[in-house]
Each structure stands twice: as C-alpha cells, then as structure tokens.
Amino acid sequence: MKIEAFTDREATAFPGVEGVTIRWMIGKRDDAPNFAMRVIEVEPGCQTPFHSHDYEHEVFILQGEGVIKDADAQEHHIETGSTVFIRANEEHGFYNRGEGVLRFICMVPHVEGLEPVGVGETGDVC
Amino acid sequence: MKIEAFTDREATAFPGVEGVTIRWMIGKRDDAPNFAMRVIEVEPGCQTPFHSHDYEHEVFILQGEGVIKDADAQEHHIETGSTVFIRANEEHGFYNRGEGVLRFICMVPHVEGLEPVGVGETGDVC
Numbered sequence: 001m002k003i004e005a006f007t008d009r010e011a012t013a014f015p016g017v018e019g020v021t022i023r024w025m026i027g028k029r030d031d032a033p034n035f036a037m038r039v040i041e042v043e044p045g046c047q048t049p050f051h052s053h054d055y056e057h058e059v060f061i062l063q064g065e066g067v068i069k070d071a072d073a074q075e076h077h078i079e080t081g082s083t084v085f086i087r088a089n090e091e092h093g094f095y096n097r098g099e100g101v102l103r104f105i106c107m108v109p110h111v112e113g114l115e116p117v118g119v120g121e122t123g124d125v126c
Numbered sequence: 127m128k129i130e131a132f133t134d135r136e137a138t139a140f141p142g143v144e145g146v147t148i149r150w151m152i153g154k155r156d157d158a159p160n161f162a163m164r165v166i167e168v169e170p171g172c173q174t175p176f177h178s179h180d181y182e183h184e185v186f187i188l189q190g191e192g193v194i195k196d197a198d199a200q201e202h203h204i205e206t207g208s209t210v211f212i213r214a215n216e217e218h219g220f221y222n223r224g225e226g227v228l229r230f231i232c233m234v235p236h237v238e239g240l241e242p243v244g245v246g247e248t249g250d251v252c
Contacts, residue, residue: 001212034161058152
C-alpha cells in the first residue's frame with residue numbers, strides 16, 4: 001500500500017489559469033489500474049476553466065464554498081461535504097465564492113494523455 | 127450533474143461489524159461508468175474487517191486518526207489529509223485509534239456484486 005499526506009506533495013500551478021493548483025495523488029504511476037485521485041485548490045475569486053470532456057468526474061468538496069456552473073449557466077452551490085458527479089460531456093466549471101481556499105478531490109478514469117508523465121506537467125485541471 | 131451533501135444520505139450499518147457505517151454516494155445507480163464513491167465512518171475503538179479482495183481502493187481520510195494494518199501486521203498511521211492506495215489482493219484493515227470518528231472516502235472500481243442494489247444492503251465495507 002501507499003500512504004501519503006496530500007500536503008507532502010507539491011501543488012502544481014496551471015499555466016494560464018490563475019489561482020488554481022493540482023496534486024495528482026494516486027494514478028498510473030502507482031500502477032493504479034482504473035482511476036486517479038487528484039486534489040485541486042482554487043483561490044478565492046478564482047475558477048477552473050469552464051469546459052467539457054468525454055470522461056466523468058467524481059468530486060468531494062474538502063473545504064470551502066462556491067458554485068459549479070452548468071451548460072445552462074445555472075449555478076449550483078457546493079460546500080464542505082458536497083459530493084458531485086459530473087457526467088461525460090457535461091459542461092462545468094468550479095468557482096470559489098468563499099473567503100478561503102476551495103479544496104476538493106477530483107477523481108477521473110484513466111484517459112490517454114490526461115495524467116502528466118513529466119515533472120512540471122499538470123494534466124487536465126477539472 | 128448530481129450534487130448531494132454526504133450528510134443528507136443515511137448511513138447504513140454493517141451487520142456483524144460493530145461501529146462501522148457506509149454511504150454509497152456515487153455509483154452504478156447514477157450511471158457512473160467506471161468507479162464508485164463511498165463515505166465510510168468508523169467509531170472510536172472500532173475497525174473495518176481485516177481482509178483482501180481482487181480490486182483496489184483509493185482512499186482519502188476526511189477526519190480522525192488511526193492505522194491501517196497490512197499483511198505483515200505492520201501498522202501504518204493515517205490522519206486527516208492522508209491519501210491511501212491499496213492494491214488488489216493486499217490485506218488491509220482500518221482501525222480508529224482516535225477519540226472521534228474516523229471518516230474517509232473509499233473509491234472502488236465497478237465490481238460485479240459489490241454495490242448494493244436493494245434498500246438496506248451494504249456491499250463491501252472497505
């Protein structure tokens with residue numbers, strides 16, 4: 001087994017995405033056979049890119065509060081303890097509307113080209 | 127998308143496993159295509175069954191502290207913020223050694239017969 005505090009892993013910033021970092025905690029590099037665990041942090045007033053892709057997200061909000069926008073520009077409140085399932089091809093973005101960091105786990109299936117293989121690469125944000 | 131506070135879902139107790147509950151938050155019933163999210167709680171002094179199975183766990187410790195025992199009876203400390211990858215066929219058990227609840231997310235791939243399909247069923251604990 002592998003045990004690692006998420007705070008022991010350096011957070012990687014996204015080029016061109018202000019105030020968002022990612023840590024790939026468990027993934028292909030650990031020989032995880034099916035899916036990966038990332039910890040994502042969004043600073044107050046910042047957001048992840050509004051986008052969609054052909055794979056799902058399973059999310060648990062660890063800390064903070066904000067909204068997820070959907071394809072109709074509707075805002076859905078999230079806070080500590082929220083679980084979120086975003087289906088493949090659903091448009092989404094995570095917006096921090098709180099005063100502290102918005103931190104969440106974002107699980108993804110193994111997708112070719114998604115997980116970074118080199119130092120300093122980030123992969124997809126969420 | 128589906129958003130649900132884990133506290134809005136009733137926790138299901140395991141028959142014969144004292145002080146352990148599970149909530150299946152995201153799974154096949156949501157048409158999640160690849161893997162499932164469960165929230166597991168272990169009361170102080172209690173533990174999940176010591177066992178192994180042919181699929182992996184990806185775990186994030188949300189609250190509390192304790193140990194995971196491995197096949198050699200070695201104890202590995204876990205606490206809030208620990209991430210844990212347990213490979214297929216690795217023996218493991220989660221032991222709450224703290225004064226409060228030990229709460230964690232335990233992600234599993236879709237396995238035939240694992241996820242409960244009826245009310246009151248529990249599936250595998252962790």
